[in-house]
Amino acid sequence: MSVAADRRRVALRSFARGYLSHRAGVAGLVVLAVAVLVAVLAPMLVPAAMLSVVDAGGPVLAPPGRGGLLGTDENGRSVLALTLVGTRVSLVVGIAATLLSVLFGSLVGMLAAHFGRIVSAILMVITDFFLVLPSLVLAIVLSTVLDRGLVTIVLAIGVTSWASTARLVRAQTLAVEARPYIERAAVLGGGHAHILGKHVLPAVAPLVLANTTLTVGSAIIAESTLSFLGLGDPGSISWGAMLRSAVESGAITAGAWWYLLPPGLAIVAVVLGFTLCGRALEVQLNPALAAKA
Amino acid sequence: MTLLEYRDLTVDYHSPAGDEHAVRGVSLSLPAGGSLGLAGESGCGKTTLAMAALRLLPRTARIGGHVLIDGADVTEMSWGKLRALRWAQASIVFQGAMHALNPVRRIGEQIAEPIRLHSPEVTDVDGRVADLLERVELPTRRAGAYPHELSGGQRQRVMMAMALACDPRLVIADEPTTALDVVVQQQVLERLSALVTHEGIGLVLISHDLSVLAATCERVAVMQHGEIVEDGPATQVLRAPKHPHSKALAAAFPVIGDPAWRHVEPATRDPAPVLAAERVSVVYGGAFRAVDDVSLQVRPREIVALVGQSGSGKTTLARCLLGLQRPTSGVVTFGGQPLPRSSRGLREHRRQVQLVLQDPTGALNPRHSVYEAVAEGPRVHRLPGDEREIVATALEQAELRPADRFTGRLPGELSGGQRQRVVIAGALALGPTFLVADEPVASLDASVRGEILALLLRLRTDLGLGALVITHDLGLAWTIADRVAVMYQGRIVEEGPTEQVLTDPQHEYTKVLLAALPAQ
Numbered sequence: 001m002s003v004a005a006d007r008r009r010v011a012l013r014s015f016a017r018g019y020l021s022h023r024a025g026v027a028g029l030v031v032l033a034v035a036v037l038v039a040v041l042a043p044m045l046v047p048a049a050m051l052s053v054v055d056a057g058g059p060v061l062a063p064p065g066r067g068g069l070l071g072t073d074e075n076g077r078s079v080l081a082l083t084l085v086g087t088r089v090s091l092v093v094g095i096a097a098t099l100l101s102v103l104f105g106s107l108v109g110m111l112a113a114h115f116g117r118i119v120s121a122i123l124m125v126i127t128d129f130f131l132v133l134p135s136l137v138l139a140i141v142l143s144t145v146l147d148r149g150l151v152t153i154v155l156a157i158g159v160t161s162w163a164s165t166a167r168l169v170r171a172q173t174l175a176v177e178a179r180p181y182i183e184r185a186a187v188l189g190g191g192h193a194h195i196l197g198k199h200v201l202p203a204v205a206p207l208v209l210a211n212t213t214l215t216v217g218s219a220i221i222a223e224s225t226l227s228f229l230g231l232g233d234p235g236s237i238s239w240g241a242m243l244r245s246a247v248e249s250g251a252i253t254a255g256a257w258w259y260l261l262p263p264g265l266a267i268v269a270v271v272l273g274f275t276l277c278g279r280a281l282e283v284q285l286n287p288a289l290a291a292k293a
Numbered sequence: 294m295t296l297l298e299y300r301d302l303t304v305d306y307h308s309p310a311g312d313e314h315a316v317r318g319v320s321l322s323l324p325a326g327g328s329l330g331l332a333g334e335s336g337c338g339k340t341t342l343a344m345a346a347l348r349l350l351p352r353t354a355r356i357g358g359h360v361l362i363d364g365a366d367v368t369e370m371s372w373g374k375l376r377a378l379r380w381a382q383a384s385i386v387f388q389g390a391m392h393a394l395n396p397v398r399r400i401g402e403q404i405a406e407p408i409r410l411h412s413p414e415v416t417d418v419d420g421r422v423a424d425l426l427e428r429v430e431l432p433t434r435r436a437g438a439y440p441h442e443l444s445g446g447q448r449q450r451v452m453m454a455m456a457l458a459c460d461p462r463l464v465i466a467d468e469p470t471t472a473l474d475v476v477v478q479q480q481v482l483e484r485l486s487a488l489v490t491h492e493g494i495g496l497v498l499i500s501h502d503l504s505v506l507a508a509t510c511e512r513v514a515v516m517q518h519g520e521i522v523e524d525g526p527a528t529q530v531l532r533a534p535k536h537p538h539s540k541a542l543a544a545a546f547p548v549i550g551d552p553a554w555r556h557v558e559p560a561t562r563d564p565a566p567v568l569a570a571e572r573v574s575v576v577y578g579g580a581f582r583a584v585d586d587v588s589l590q591v592r593p594r595e596i597v598a599l600v601g602q603s604g605s606g607k608t609t610l611a612r613c614l615l616g617l618q619r620p621t622s623g624v625v626t627f628g629g630q631p632l633p634r635s636s637r638g639l640r641e642h643r644r645q646v647q648l649v650l651q652d653p654t655g656a657l658n659p660r661h662s663v664y665e666a667v668a669e670g671p672r673v674h675r676l677p678g679d680e681r682e683i684v685a686t687a688l689e690q691a692e693l694r695p696a697d698r699f700t701g702r703l704p705g706e707l708s709g710g711q712r713q714r715v716v717i718a719g720a721l722a723l724g725p726t727f728l729v730a731d732e733p734v735a736s737l738d739a740s741v742r743g744e745i746l747a748l749l750l751r752l753r754t755d756l757g758l759g760a761l762v763i764t765h766d767l768g769l770a771w772t773i774a775d776r777v778a779v780m781y782q783g784r785i786v787e788e789g790p791t792e793q794v795l796t797d798p799q800h801e802y803t804k805v806l807l808a809a810l811p812a813q
Contacts, residue, residue: 007662007701180655187615188670188719189643191636198669199658 018284025280031273039087050081051237061249061256071258073242074249082237083262089238090270093154094220100158101219102165102212109169110196110204113177120170127166135160136225143231150233157222161215168211169204176203206285213278217271224267239263296363296463296495297323297346297383303357304341304350304519315341317519318358325462328489328496330506330527332542333516334738335709339499340388342516343465346497347379362463380407383463384456388471390448394440400451401436407458425454429484445603446477453484463495464488470505474602474765479809482509501739503542507531508811515539545739547768549810550796556750556772557596557791565629566590567759568614568646568727573623575609583609584620585783593726594753596760598770598791600806601780607763610780611729614761616642644674647720651732653712657704663688663715664700670723683722690756691718692748710741717748721756728752728760734769746773767806771795779803 019025038045049055058076059066070079112123139156146152176182177200185195226232227240228247242263246252251259304316315338323329331339344350346360348367360367362383370378384407387393395403404425405418415421423433429450440448449469456464466485470478486509488494500506506513507527514524515538523536534540547554568591575584584606591597601607612618613625616632616639625632627646633639647670650656657666667684670676676683688696691714704712713733720728730749734742750773752758762774770777770791777795778788779802787800798804 007703180650180652181658183617184648184650184656184716184719185658185669187617187643187648188723189640189673190669191640191673194673202660 015284019280022280022283024276025283028273028276028280031269032277035087035091035270035273038084039091042085042088046081046085050078051085053077061251061254061259063256064258070262071256073245073259074251079242079258079262082242083239083266085237086239086242086263086266087270089150089236090220090223090240090267093150093157093223093238094216094270096154097157097161097219097223098212098216100154101162102208102215104158105162105165106169106204106208108162109166109171110173110200112166113170113173114192114196114200123166124170127163127170130160131163131167133160135222139222139226140229140231143226148231148233150236153223153226153232156226156231157219161219161222165208165211165215169208172204172207173200176200210278210282210285213274213281217274217278220267220271220274239267294325294363295322295361296325296327297321297497298361299342299345299358300361301358302342302345302360304338304345305355305357306351307353307355315354315519316345319516319519319521321514321521321524323463323495323497325495326489326493327512328486328498328510330510330513331497331499331516332501332503332506332513332530332539334501334542334740337516338519339516340467343385343467343497343499346463346465347383347385348375349385377411380461381411381459382461383465384459384461386449386452386456386464386466386469388468390445390452391440393452394448396440399437399439400443404436404451404455404458407455411459421458422454425457428457429454430480444477446473446481449473449477449481450484453481457488457494461494463497465497465499467499468501469498470500470502475767475806475809476602478505479811482811485509501542502546502811503531503539504546504811515542541740545743547772549767549771549807554768554772555792556747557775563593565592566626567593567628568761569626570610570614570620571624571626573610573613573620573625575606575613575618576621582783584613586623587780587783587785589778589785589788591727591759591761594757594759595776596749596753596762596774597776597778598774599761599763599778599780600765600767600770602765605780606783607780608731611648611731611761611763615646615648615729640674644723645725646727646729647723647725649713649716649720649728649730649733652736653709653716654704654736656716657712659704661704662700663693663702663704663707666704666715667719667722670719674723676723684718687718687722688715690721690752691715692744692751693718708741709737710744713737713741713745714748717745717752721752726758728758730760730762732764733762735764735766742769749773767795767810779806 053075058068058072058078060072060076061074062072064071068078068080070083073079073082108123108127112120138160142156142159143152182195182199185199223238224240227238228244230244232238232241243260246259299319299321302316302319306313306315319342321329331342333339341350345356346362346367350356356368362378367378394400401422404422408415408418408421422436426433426436431447431450435443443451470481473481482505485496485498489496498506498510503513510527512525513527513530514521515530515536516522517538523530523534523539530539531543534543570587570589573584573587574582576582587610599607599610609618613620627642633642664684667687668680671680671683684700685696688699693699693711693714707715734745737745746769749760753760762769764770774791776789777791778785779794779800781802787794787798787803794803795807798807
């Protein structure tokens, strides 16, 4: 129906306008855009030779100036190059883990709230179990048991973070299903799939979206933590791995601050970007949260 | 001494879309110990007028003119004097007690709150609270209850107790009986009248129902579009209104027993019932019998009114008839066959019997356009034919013409009556033979009620649609029902042709219901 499409276009435009009026949200969006751009263009910006331990050929642990813009690591590789390439892994793992946890958590939350009683009891017990489990410990165990690699990290983070999304979505679904139009849909003959797909999901989606952007931030930190602990893929370069190498190679005792700061600041910048975007989205989608004039 | 006086009061709401003139130059006065009724439809400005007396309007409102309480101008009062005025001199019983009470605090604490704020020197607050509860005829042991544990009428009485907590001289009651059924309404109105006569409290009563005002107030003022269009003694405004709008308001409420209000001709009907409940019982928790051994039959093309108070079990019975709830015992039959149990069978049943809900605002998904709302049923059932045509036909049958003007709109852009028509169109789109309407006009304005009821009658003539109308409003039953069934505490206590049951009631409870109607 073209009328519906028109309305959606108008709604999107007013949403965009409202979002852009928040400076923090715009700043976050800019940071994320830069990060995504870097991640996409990394192979072009950084030739493979610069990342090779064998071929890098720069001075070892040289400070900025003598060793290039951001100094070099213990293998003579440029820290700037490593930081740029590390964006890929961090973003990919962060986003993939978040998608996994949000999709699964939303599904569990919606089903638990919609079917209630036994189904809800079982699902909620499982959710509470994962909620209470110390996520880092579980992630470490998973990484030890399964093959080391990015997929394992994605799995580990996803498994430990879906529970809070499930709780959130369940609460929101309960609120939505209390409204009379859900009963009307049932009276019209709608089955479970119809009610969940046409009524519940569109009402719950904005909340989930805002929650997702915030979850990506914590997923990226989780990935950095796991890499720092040595559980990541030893071959790939990520900010957490850089921090680990820094510690292992004695950069701290050597006073090589240029090895620690760039990856640390990069993590902060990207997570802050996601958080600011998430906050601005929340305010847009839930006008009650907007600061009162 | 004039207790309350509005002197040429104007209230405008500023918004980016423009100014809205809610109240335009209203002048009214109320003597001490007097009672004034404010009548008007939703949106006429009566609540704004009431809120202006205590300066409870939102920041976007601009007040012009004066409001004087006991000679002091409220609009120019300092914050300290205003705080002292609020509740200690004048208080409000808000509309919708369900939303005005804090759901997580006990009612005893909520009644005590204004006492503690205004009279911190009072030591026996609990005693005062118990005394207030007695004045509104609530058992004192209920002071420890939470709002959700009380019925609608009890909550309204808690609101009245709160309003009386600091012994005000003026009480403004905003639609205190709208959501209540007839018997409870009568009790609440009696309490309000007693306040005026025995305690000399000035009362301003706001309602859209002229008969309620005539029963309780000395004078009635009718408002329309922010202006007072008529002002006079209550009986005169009710019986012999002068202004066309007052006439419309007075005419909107049927007089039971008056054949001019009966819009149904008796006709012989096919005796085989289309929808029947045979000895249906619904028991909760093994003990509470919501529906107790009820047998009810509805014949094709017949309109049956199921009348009863809130809590009588009528909605539960309707849900059983629709297949939304399974009865604990007994059988529901449609066309002679018991209702199917499988979900596919129930789906088929849905095409034959449809539901019109009470609150049209909540019944429509605010994100779906009118087209999507009406097309939902046909889509779920995958009805053959052009979907657009089905939707357009259904909208035209519900008298939303031309259909194109409405298909793209959202529910928020429509009036209450139009939304109800959309809900009816959604039900009609499936081509049912029977409608179950749960309080179809309770949340609508007086003038719109008549239209929706006329629509139901026209659907019977044009489409052969029978209906089971659930209501607490006996006037509605008198207007459109062929038969009336009266329900009390889960049982049907009286049943028969409308003229007979409502003019010559046999059962005690029916007599109570008829006697509780406000002055006719």
